[in-house]
Amino acid sequence: MNMREMIDPERVLIRDSTDIVRARAVARQVANQIGFTLADQTRLATAVSELTRNIVQYAGEGVCEIADASGEEEIRLRIIVEDNGPGIDDIDRAMKDGYSTGGGLGVGLPGTRRLMDDFAIESSPGCTRVSIALVRRRV
Amino acid sequence: MIIPILRLGKILLTSIQQELTDADVLQLQSDLLRKVSEIEALGVIIDITALEVVDSFMARVINDTAGMARLLGAEIVICGVQPYVAMSLVEMGRDLIGADCVFNLDQGLKLLEARIAVRGDAILSLEGDEYARNDRP
Numbered sequence: 079m080n081m082r083e084m085i086d087p088e089r090v091l092i093r094d095s096t097d098i099v100r101a102r103a104v105a106r107q108v109a110n111q112i113g114f115t116l117a118d119q120t121r122l123a124t125a126v127s128e129l130t131r132n133i134v135q136y137a138g139e140g141v142c143e144i145a146d147a148s149g150e151e152e153i154r155l156r157i158i159v160e161d162n163g164p165g166i167d168d169i170d171r172a173m174k175d176g177y178s179t180g181g182g183l184g185v186g187l188p189g190t191r192r193l194m195d196d197f198a199i200e201s202s203p204g205c206t207r208v209s210i211a212l213v214r215r216r217v
Numbered sequence: 218m219i220i221p222i223l224r225l226g227k228i229l230l231t232s233i234q235q236e237l238t239d240a241d242v243l244q245l246q247s248d249l250l251r252k253v254s255e256i257e258a259l260g261v262i263i264d265i266t267a268l269e270v271v272d273s274f275m276a277r278v279i280n281d282t283a284g285m286a287r288l289l290g291a292e293i294v295i296c297g298v299q300p301y302v303a304m305s306l307v308e309m310g311r312d313l314i315g316a317d318c319v320f321n322l323d324q325g326l327k328l329l330e331a332r333i334a335v336r337g338d339a340i341l342s343l344e345g346d347e348y349a350r351n352d353r354p
Binding site: 095096098099102103106116117119120121123124127128131134175183185186188189190192193 | 236237238239240269270271272273274276277299300301302304305306308309310313
């Protein structure tokens with residue numbers, strides 16, 4: 079735990095599809111402030127878009143927390159997307175390309191994992207939590 | 218939000234100038250298809266130069282719209298995908314955008330013109346702004 083982690087994270091409440099746009103704008107803005115390149119800002123905004131859309135589509139309501147978790151050697155943006163929806167029945171399947179229970183392309187979760195450096199997901203009925211991070215060495 | 222759809226003879230042109238919600242994207246899709254059918258458009262150009270994020274949902278709607286427009290009888294081309302958008306889309310998964318893409322409007326019009334010429338059922342003359350169905354027996 080370093081000092082920077084003490085800084086209050088941005089929390090965006092996710093309720094409908096306008097919140098998706100808001101959450102990815104916040105992610106881009108924070109990423110920009112802590113020195114991520116445009117390419118990485120776009121990766122982060124895209125990942126946030128995928129994860130928050132899952133909330134709108136499957137859970138109805140949730141929270142997207144965006145935090146600067148940078149250290150001395152690296153810049154790190156950590157994002158936690160959480161909801162109290164029905165949960166994901168089969169996480170292994172949900173992480174496979176092309177699998178979707180909601181009529182989507184089935185690329186949201188596996189695609190997000192490919193865009194990010196860290197990706198963790200835990201889900202049970204009543205609580206789904208996806209934690210992602212992008213990390214770059216300071217130059 | 219209403220996204221303007223411009224008409225250039227038998228070509229429809231729409232340019233997405235700001236981040237859209239899912240509802241806006243679907244609205245644009247249905248507006249565009251209605252217009253294609255209404256004027257029997259031969260071609261459609263969707264300009265996404267200003268879009269900084271294209272996620273899998275947006276990509277799907279763009280692809281679906283292209284497929285739908287083709288079913289009606291129009292050719293469609295996507296214009297101005299940003300480099301970082303391209304990087305993110307390909308990293309997420311291959312083939313997320315299957316429609317034809319070009320750098321700019323100029324190329325978009327030329328590509329549509331070539332497509333329509335190959336089809337052979339209509340002639341698209343961009344120079345005189347004259348568009349005519351080919352009434353060959």
